[in-house]
Amino acid sequence: VxxxxxxxxxxxxxxxxxxSNATSGGSxxxxxxxxxxxxxxxxxxxxxxxxxxxVTVALEGIDNILRTGQEQGHTQFTDxxxxxxxxxxxxxxxxxxxQETYNRAVQILRNYFELEDDTEQFDGPSTNSGxxxxxxxxxNGHSYGGNYSFNGN
Numbered sequence: 001v002x003x004x005x006x007x008x009x010x011x012x013x014x015x016x017x018x019x020s021n022a023t024s025g026g027s028x029x030x031x032x033x034x035x036x037x038x039x040x041x042x043x044x045x046x047x048x049x050x051x052x053x054x055v056t057v058a059l060e061g062i063d064n065i066l067r068t069g070q071e072q073g074h075t076q077f078t079d080x081x082x083x084x085x086x087x088x089x090x091x092x093x094x095x096x097x098x099q100e101t102y103n104r105a106v107q108i109l110r111n112y113f114e115l116e117d118d119t120e121q122f123d124g125p126s127t128n129s130g131x132x133x134x135x136x137x138x139x140n141g142h143s144y145g146g147n148y149s150f151n152g153n
Contacts, residue, residue: 001034004042013054016046020057023064031068035077040065044086052098059093059104062086066112078112087113 003015019039023031039061046058062081069077081087090113093105 001037001039001042004039004046009049012042012046013051013057016043016054016057016061019043020061020064023061023068028068028072031065032072035065035069035080040077040080040086041084044081044084044089047086047089047093052101055093055097056101056104059090059101059108062090063104063108066108070112082113 001015001019003011004019006012006015019034022034026034043058043061046054049055065077066081069075081090087109090105090108094102097105
């Protein structure tokens with residue numbers, strides 16, 4: 001775990017592989033021990049690298065750790081990821097990462113973090129009482145600019 005914070009990127013990559021492998025095949029107790037050993041912040045920092053494979057490896061390790069925490073009924077690992085801006089880095093991957101990485105990032109955000117929904121619910125356009133005219137803008141039920149009907153009448 002110490003090697004994840006090495007100044008040598010090649011060493012960090014090998015350490016990330018080791019941690020990811022250990023979290024994918026380890027027992028919950030072993031994964032918890034690895035997480036408590038301080039691997040979460042350096043794994044989160046690796047999410048900012050330009051090496052897509054290492055980003056995927058780091059995401060897998062983070063996902064395995066978060067799943068273990070969730071299965072044990074606590075949020076301490078999720079809290080650690082948030083404290084080191086890991087959730088922000090994961091969100092940013094949605095904009096720049098290849099499709100496979102994007103999918104993993106979305107899955108992690110949906111499974112372990114509260115998503116902020118900054119879009120309003122859209123139920124489609126408003127229609128008049130007969131359902132045959134679209135109402136545009138804030139027109140309080142009045143249609144403007146013509147009497148367009150989409151039902152052939």
